[in-house]
Amino acid sequence: MKHLRAIEDVMTHAVISVDRGTAFKDIVEALRMWNVSALPVLGQDGQVVGVVSEADLLLGSQGPEEAHDTTAEQLMTRPAVTVMKDATIPTAARLMARRHLKRLPVVDGDGHLVGVVSRGDLLKVFLRPDEDIGAEIRELIMYQLVRHGSAEVHVHVANGIAYLNGSLPDPAMEDIVVRAAGTVPGVVDVKADFTTPVSA
Structure with a gap:
């Protein structure tokens, strides 16, 4: 790719x-x-x-x-x-x-x-195939989360819109992941739905 x-x-x-x-x-x-x-x-x-x-x-x-x-x-x-x-x-x-x-x-x-x-x-x-965009997002996000073994991120791209979901160990990481996905050429929007631990 x-x-x-x-x-x-x-x-x-x-x-x-x-x-x-x-x-x-x-x-x-x-x-x-x-x-x-x-x-x-x-x-x-x-x-x-x-x-x-x-x-x-x-x-x-x-x-x-x-x-x-x-x-x-x-x-x-x-x-x-x-x-x-x-x-x-x-x-x-x-x-x-x-x-x-x-x-x-x-x-x-x-x-x-x-x-x-x-x-x-x-x-x-913006004419890139959704599959290429998704693959690059996954690679980039995995690089960002390499130190967080408990993170689990699923990526789906349709018509340039990146849909992210899964679980993150820290709520603050969602902004990092969303921003990283948004930097990938061809992405027109990012929609995220993550679960994170509930603070005591």
């Missing part, structure tokens, strides 16, 4: 990019050919130095003559808004929502481009 926890798990690895000197017309052609709305701009070292979008092209278009001499470096938005490949899926979703972006370049620790993540990529986690 493949866990979907980080951006590198859902991003598109085959990425189209341009360099600083790419001409206006070539950028337009690349956007049209690959059916994307923006492209990362790379420096000589392969690091992302900016992003050029359809909006940048429209704003930078002054007419046929001027456009012919315009390059990606003149048009691009900088600094580029990027996300690390090991960032969590919710982190990227919040960043895209806050910046009103449809796509984000994904970079490694040195700032080199390794992929691109789109809104659609982030939504893929």
Whole structure:
């Protein structure tokens, strides 16, 4: 079973990019050919130095003559808004929502481009089979409860909703278990019904 926890798990690895000197017309052609709305701009070292979008092209278009001499470096938005490949899926979703972006370049620790993540990529986690989600929840919860041999947790997932029941040795553990289940990509809600010892 493949866990979907980080951006590198859902991003598109085959990425189209341009360099600083790419001409206006070539950028337009690349956007049209690959059916994307923006492209990362790379420096000589392969690091992302900016992003050029359809909006940048429209704003930078002054007419046929001027456009012919315009390059990606003149048009691009900088600094580029990027996300690390090991960032969590919710982190990227919040960043895209806050910046009103449809796509984000994904970079490694040195700032080199390794992929691109789109809104659609982030939504893929909600198409995961319930069986995969349930298996990941069980694995995660067992890790959380490894020191509590008396804990017994049953997991059932239907339409992305995780149903948890069983017995826990400490009432405070219910919140821990529910929170852990809620972090699993693809979970849309968690419903819990545990029995715990009654305090004297």
